[in-house]
Amino acid sequence: MCIVISFEDVRRYYVVGENVIKALDGISFDIISGSFLAIMGPSGSGKSTLMNLIGCLDTPTSGVIRIDGETLGDMGEDELALIRNRKIGFVFQNFNLLPKLSALDNVMVPLLYRGIPLKERKEKAEALLEKVGLGDRMKHRPTELSGGQKQRVAIARALSNNPSIILADEPTGALDSKTGDQIMELFENLNDEGRTIVFVTHDRTLGARCRSSISIRDGRIVDGC
Template identity: 70%
Template sequence: MEQHVIHLEDVRRYYVMGDFIVKALDGVTLSIKKGEFTSIMGPSGSGKSTMMNLIGCLDTPTSGLIDIDGENTAGLNETELAYIRNRKVGFVFQQFNLLGKLTALENVVTPLLYAGMGVRERKQKAADALERVGLADRMYHRPNELSGGQKQRVAVARALVNDPTILLADEPTGALDSKTGSQIMELFEELNAEGRTVILVTHDRELGMRCHRQIHLRDGKLEEGYAV
């Protein structure tokens, strides 16, 4: 039996905006298996970012169950959620979110500072991650010395350095030209082929269709006809 690494059961996330209630997610149930390469797609306001934040433990649901790699996150406190974010989920964002004064190696080391390992081991793991994404020769360059594609590769290396169960990418090619974006997608495809669970949040249909499975959202719900 294939293992579900993510399971959402009747998940709702509502926000109160003045006199209105915004139903960002409205009763979503779905499962993602270990090793799947999945895109979460939909127009602006469909609930993509909300779902990403919930899967990544950056937010908690108004109601419903969320299971991440065997742990029900709905009742966890901030410290417990932070542990899951650090150990089980690797994040890649559209704007890279690199620290400008740090080298590529130092940026990748950052998630390991709370892992309790020695300096030498941290540097070695970061160097290995950068080598994996093809940046062995750019370890000591700062972000302003790197191209957009290289910055995103540093961000991918940073996401991988803790060997997370899930790689969660939010519009990872949005700040890149089409050729560089395609190269980054090829990198995600390689990482998935190695057995990693990769989730791509995108409004770009062409990119989303490169994933093996597509989840379509509209108005906070799975689109009609979508099979869970």
């Protein structure tokens, strides 16, 4: 088993006016390849900050973050963009599909940024949409899809560059419980295939379905395995 992500005494402080907010205050953990980890915590716990750091959208104030052995600390914007493109697959609560593009074009965007030629992009994206059960919805725009379908498109998009980790931020939060359940099943299937999934949620029942979990509160890990 290899370590996909490791955090070593990571701190993220924000300066607001004269106050320093310690959003994350010394966090260390490893995520092992093939795990299905829930990051739980109430709002304001530092959960989102942690997610942003795992997603390489942000850099820590101090401490070391490694993804596939590469240290993020001294990377510039371009390198972080490259990491996001190759190693991270984002799934958001509100889907965050590009509204002007069809489902197929949405799934093709990360492949486009990677420089994959059009024909190959299309083949890959089509295969992924088939995989998430949307083979008949490829030309539809996000506005023509239901919530569950949108999230499936988002998951297909997250998978497109075959990332090291799928980072899902409350992916069922905007869905009714039945659809949410289906999406959860899809994640479980992906994990069965060996995908590493990090699942950020405040919902304990959902968290319990993940195979391991970390709870954070006030910027620190209070419970983990």
